[in-house]
């Protein structure tokens with residue numbers, strides 16, 4: 001990985017991150033570094049690993065797709081102990097992924113949750129294309145299907161347009177489900193949690209922020 005920082009000093013993010021906006025700015029800055037291949041000098045060594053023994057204080061939780069081209073730590077240029085990540089094919093919400101999110105917010109006081117889909121998502125494409133989903137893959141398709149149906153409403157569009165629209169609808173639908181969690185109700189009401197949508201673009205490396 002190219003590393004622009006030749007000072008030898010390790011990058012340290014602020015220890016306390018009070019708001020969702022502050023956390024989002026760190027992700028925006030990190031994504032900029034990633035896009036420009038100017039990664040921060042992250043400490044991944046034993047000193048840092050030992051320091052983290054006493055506990056974790058991630059500043060953002062991210063629900064994203066398992067797609068190997070979409071690794072959140074790399075995309076946002078963050079290190080050990082920074083991001084609490086839940087990944088599954090299609091960045092869907094189910095009881096297990098919701099429980100993981102609730103844990104991050106309730107127990108780790110993470111101020112920001114990002115639901116991140118991405119361009120050319122295979123799980124969304126498979127749902128749009130229909131066909132038979134074998135084994136437990138059908139559980140994924142079933143959860144994405146309502147977003148595809150919603151995306152279909154309105155004007156006629158090409159398959160590519162429908163996939164793109166479905167990716168966005170899937171992010172939006174996921175956020176709406178998370179917001180209904182009784183565990184998160186109070187943190188959302190008192191402004192202690194910000195939830196944002198995001199879509200990652202494979203070629204540019206850019207994360208587009210969506211106000212859902």
Ligand SMILES: [Zn+2]
Pocket residue numbers: 065066067089090091118120121122123124
């Ligand atoms: Zn995907």
